[in-house]
Amino acid sequence: MSALLDLLAAIGRGVFGLLSAAGSVAVFAAVALSHVVRPPFYPRLLARQMMEIGYFSLPVVALTAIFSGMVLALQSYTGFARFSAEGAVATVVVLSITRELGPVLAGLMVAGRIGAAIAAELGTMRVTDQIDALTTLSTNPIKYLVVPRLVAATIVLPLLVIIADILGVLGGFIVGVAKLEFNPATYMQRTWEFLEVQDVVSGLVKAAVFGFIIALMGCYQGYHSRGGAQGVGAATTNAVVSASILILTFNYVITELFFAR
Amino acid sequence: MSEAPPKIRIRGLSKAFGTKVVLDRLDLDVPAGKGFVVIGGSGSGKSVLIKCILGLIEPDAGTIEIDGRNVLAMRRSEREAVNARIGMLFQQGALFDSLPVWENVAFGLLARKMMRRPEAKPRAVEILAQVGLGPDVADLYPSELSGGMQKRVALARAIAARPDLIFFDEPTTGLDPIMGAIIDALIVAQVERLGATAFSITHDMASAQRIGDEIAMIHKGKIIWQGPADRIYDSGNPYVDQFVRGKSEGPITMEVRV
Ligand SMILES: Nc1ncnc2c1ncn2[C@@H]1O[C@H](COP(=O)(O)OP(=O)(O)O)[C@@H](O)[C@H]1O
Ligand SMILES: [Mg+2]
Numbered sequence: 254m255s256a257l258l259d260l261l262a263a264i265g266r267g268v269f270g271l272l273s274a275a276g277s278v279a280v281f282a283a284v285a286l287s288h289v290v291r292p293p294f295y296p297r298l299l300a301r302q303m304m305e306i307g308y309f310s311l312p313v314v315a316l317t318a319i320f321s322g323m324v325l326a327l328q329s330y331t332g333f334a335r336f337s338a339e340g341a342v343a344t345v346v347v348l349s350i351t352r353e354l355g356p357v358l359a360g361l362m363v364a365g366r367i368g369a370a371i372a373a374e375l376g377t378m379r380v381t382d383q384i385d386a387l388t389t390l391s392t393n394p395i396k397y398l399v400v401p402r403l404v405a406a407t408i409v410l411p412l413l414v415i416i417a418d419i420l421g422v423l424g425g426f427i428v429g430v431a432k433l434e435f436n437p438a439t440y441m442q443r444t445w446e447f448l449e450v451q452d453v454v455s456g457l458v459k460a461a462v463f464g465f466i467i468a469l470m471g472c473y474q475g476y477h478s479r480g481g482a483q484g485v486g487a488a489t490t491n492a493v494v495s496a497s498i499l500i501l502t503f504n505y506v507i508t509e510l511f512f513a514r
Numbered sequence: 515m516s517e518a519p520p521k522i523r524i525r526g527l528s529k530a531f532g533t534k535v536v537l538d539r540l541d542l543d544v545p546a547g548k549g550f551v552v553i554g555g556s557g558s559g560k561s562v563l564i565k566c567i568l569g570l571i572e573p574d575a576g577t578i579e580i581d582g583r584n585v586l587a588m589r590r591s592e593r594e595a596v597n598a599r600i601g602m603l604f605q606q607g608a609l610f611d612s613l614p615v616w617e618n619v620a621f622g623l624l625a626r627k628m629m630r631r632p633e634a635k636p637r638a639v640e641i642l643a644q645v646g647l648g649p650d651v652a653d654l655y656p657s658e659l660s661g662g663m664q665k666r667v668a669l670a671r672a673i674a675a676r677p678d679l680i681f682f683d684e685p686t687t688g689l690d691p692i693m694g695a696i697i698d699a700l701i702v703a704q705v706e707r708l709g710a711t712a713f714s715i716t717h718d719m720a721s722a723q724r725i726g727d728e729i730a731m732i733h734k735g736k737i738i739w740q741g742p743a744d745r746i747y748d749s750g751n752p753y754v755d756q757f758v759r760g761k762s763e764g765p766i767t768m769e770v771r772v
């Protein structure tokens with residue numbers, strides 16, 4: 254009986270902890286958003302973050318996208334050959350990439366790269382008093398540090414995903430034509446035939462949401478980190494893990510909103 | 515003790531982190547226009563005290579008046595106006611490592627729109643000269659500087675906007691004795707030049723003597739002694755006596771658990 258109560262109490266504590274963490278992330282996000290529209294603005298910092306997040310993530314996202322497109326073509330070909338549906342390969346590739354793999358893989362790659370970097374940078378600034386120093390120098394740290402990262406990631410992720418979409422389809426095309434011996438023109442025609450605007454748009458909406466999540470979790474964890482280098486390390490891990498879980502969760506929710514009827 | 519109204523008047527200031535009481539109904543008057551030093555052991559709440567005064571930590575109870583006005587009851591814009599007249603040198607310097615030295619020094623000037631970027635750089639170079647740094651360091655990054663140079667840059671940043679109240683959190687900690695003396699001399703010179711009130715905290719007695727006209731000691735969250743700096747070695751207070759002479763025997767027992 255008492256073991257059962259202990260178990261229930263432990264579960265209760267866990268749930269309570271999760272809820273209160275979710276609450277404080279939400280409050281942090283709301284505060285940050287309220288600063289997005291109020292001056293002063295820091296266009297210089299925004300540009301720098303866009304460069305940091307976008308340009309430097311390009312190689313990782315590009316490679317991931319190309320190989321995903323290639324493996325999708327190969328897998329769906331060998332799978333579909335069992336019921337003579339090889340013709341659907343191009344369509345499967347383009348739909349999977351634009352709706353799912355483009356945004357999700359780009360999101361996860363950027364979460365690992367940028368989410369961690371943001372948490373480490375802000376965490377270091379927190380434990381070395383640089384965030385407090387901003388306040389004493391008449392600068393709001395949310396405006397100066399958090400807003401540029403949130404806005405930059407939200408704008409840049411969709412741009413990265415457009416590139417990922419193109420490269421993913423290209424990867425499928427390369428395998429389709431060079432290895433599976435599809436006719437190039439037919440393959441391209443099949444790619445376009447069933448693609449709808451909504452497929453691409455839903456992917457880009459996902460990308461924007463994922464970008465926001467990545468920057469939010471990085472900033473939140475970094476901003477609240479404590480306890481020296483070890484604390485910063487923990488913040489970095491938490492930022493990546495929580496962003497990844499939230500990305501997969503919101504991926505389902507957004508898919509449901511767009512396509513379930 | 516002093517005839518003029520105090521620069522800072524603190525009453526009943528309390529702050530606990532969880533169950534750990536750091537400041538316990540602390541009272542303190544800081545005289546205007548002098549060097550004021552708070553001494554106390556590591557972890558005695560000296561930094562927390564400064565952060566409460568600066569508004570970086572919200573105290574649980576008490577009032578803090580600067581120039582006779584309670585800063586804890588102020589609206590944000592008023593509070594920002596008060597803070598714009600305050601400089602702060604953090605314990606570890608807290609220089610922005612993503613910005614070159616000159617932008618660190620000019621940061622407050624730019625943030626408060628006191629000048630624009632083209633004028634700010636030559637101004638930063640001038641301020642760097644006042645703390646004994648040449649123009650060549652202006653374009654370096656903080657990580658490229660030695661500890662002593664970083665302290666100088668942090669000092670330059672703290673005085674750049676000509677504050678009338680400056681806080682120094684352990685300005686000599688982590689420096690060799692000679693560099694410590696140099697930094698103290700710079701602090702005294704700059705504070706005098708600005709006619710500012712200097713509020714320093716330290717556990718370095720040599721430094722406290724150099725930068726302090728008046729000294730207070732914090733212990734267990736309260737100010738247990740306050741008096742002129744030249745009385746510190748005959749305070750008649752057994753706690754102060756043990757601390758300033760660095761004796762292991764006495765009323766102060768080191769808490770091993772923090
Ligand atoms: N943000 C915080 N959260 C929890 N505990 C803190 C925080 N800041 C300071 N403390 C605790 O308060 C005590 C006093 O710290 P501090 O003022 O930094 O000491 P010092 O006198 O050495 O400057 C320490 O035990 C420290 O662990
Ligand atoms: Mg301290």
